[in-house]
Amino acid sequence: MKKIIVFVLVTTMGFFAQNVQAQKVEMETSEEKIEVLKARKDEVVELEKKALKREVRAIMNRLDKGEITEEKAEELKKEVAEKRALNIENRIAVLDNQIALLERNGVWVADVASDSKVVNKIINRRKNRKPEHYRRTRSDFVFAFGLNNTLADGRSLDDSPYRIGGSRFAELGWAWTTRVFEDSGWLRVKYGFSFQFNGLKLENDQFFVRDGDMTVLQEFDRSLDKSKLRIDNLVFPVHFEFGPSRRKEKGDDVSFSTHNKFKIGLGGYAGFNIGTVQKLKFDNDEGDKVKQKSRGGLNTNNLVYGLSGYLGYDNIGIYVKYDLNPVFKDNLVDERNISLGLRFDLD
Template sequence: MNIITKLLVALVLCLVTSNMNAQDSIQLEQKQMKIEQLNKTKETITQEEKGALKKEVEAINSQLEKGEITSSEAEVLKQEAAQKRALNIENRLAIIDNQIALLERNGNLEGTYTPGNRFILEIGKNEDSDEFDRGSFYVGEREDYRLKPRKYDRRTTSDLVFAIGFNNAIIEGESLNDSPYKLGGSGFVELGWAWKTRVFKNSNAMRLKYGFSFQWNKLDIKGNRILSENNEGQVVLEEFPLNVRKSKFRTTNIVFPVHFEFGPSRKIEREDYFRYSTFHKFKFGFGGYGGFNISSIQKVKYYDENDKKKKDKYKDYNTNNFVYGLSAYMGFGNIGIYAKYDLSPIFNDQVIDQNNISLGLRFDLD
């Protein structure tokens, strides 16, 4: 499990690094293109203001011809219109010049957004502003400085999901206290990717969260016992003939969770876009998952007849190929309490069913 987890984390970091390198390679080209666009905008501004002045003068002349104003009044109005348009040109060109200066100095327009989407890793940044926030952590897709126009409404976002905690099995007719698996030594890890879509057009009260995850469920067996498959294909716990130091059973699943998420949000409205933010907000979700078991393995560490340490691995137990269950989470911001329960038994054709159950912390890095 540790090797697989490290490989997946390394893969995520490689994706982040390669994306950042690609962004750096095109940054200069994008900057030059943006500067060219801004210079063309300066020409357009002058033409727009001159055209507006021409229309205002024509309107003043029309009033003069109709006798609505005197020639002296018309001259004053023309001077005021010319002065207003000249100031408009001066101020609007100054804004463009400042944007060009920002681009030349920083490579982007700091404090403004011209977005697109990219995969990034950020620590300590609010998802809705450029202000540093010590309490946040983000991995995912984020609107960034780009040449593409900002999408007015983003109803779907995506993020990394990571969960870790305690694991055990619910056995028919037994309580957790009587479980043959250690409460402290048994654990689970989940790592996946999720998309979140706002359900209603004008409200963010309910969101649909869906994606895929890898789940590793580990059971630490009590006593001097191991799991063994008998002649009927049933997996049972039996005494090991030698002195067991540690006996652990692990399943690896790939599942596709779907949750309905609820909770308050903050609406951010700007001239060219609006967003709903759940940053630092309470949220809870419930739903389920279905998927496939891709591996089952038991590791047994023991002492042989000569009191030497030995280790054996046993694979391909009679586990259910298809797994499904219920799950729920509740939290604040990016961290919450997470619980999941497999409705499908761990093993096929068992006299007594065993269903995996997990409780821990969930990090939705959105």
């Protein structure tokens, strides 16, 4: 007899515990479904508005083709507008009734909520969808070119030994842009890697030579058709980019576009010198064209770092960069490279 009583008590308690847990789960599910139903009211309005636009567009196309008169077009537009307004009113009333039943009873009434399967699909999709901030990063191909020269203490660009128009730079690289805030795109971090090619074209038949630890200019023993130094660097730029953006939604994907927007980028770069080439071109005693090319040996700095910035619209902008490191290591007067040109960020 005691065994029977114990069995009944255990069974009853187990049933009671399962029932309490089921009610708890049902209550949590009901609260979640209420939240989804409220969100669906906005979705209903948006869907009906989009449908109305499509119908009005179709009516206007018929009018443009001469299939109907202007009076008929106005009549049809009025009809579809009234239909869509009633659709919104009726569908929202159904949702309001479902919400009221859930709030009052705490359970899902399947025979009244005829689209409960749809709601459950929405719940599952929202649980599994990527959060909006997941797609915070995009990538661009970076290309820049323009004029190049150096700045030195006590010397202006007018006194520079390098040709203003003949000294040029180019930059090729890849950059990633990540917005700082989840739901706003006005501040971004742009980072990546670039190959910089800084050229210095010498005037007055001069070229660079190594004099002990220093690199100095020396006059060539004949007229030079060309005298140019090119310094190649691999750098890793980082910029803070400011500017407006436009929110774009496509399905479950949310992004912030800067197309047709102004932007400002401020930052810098650091990296390594990966090559130095000096090119000379002249006529020898026989009148033949001679080209000389020498690599390295001019005591250029191996470590490269500097400041850079750009002001642009859409994918094109004005670009400036300035090396904080001297071009040559142990010269009496430090020269620092400066560049000005155009920058393209092509996604």
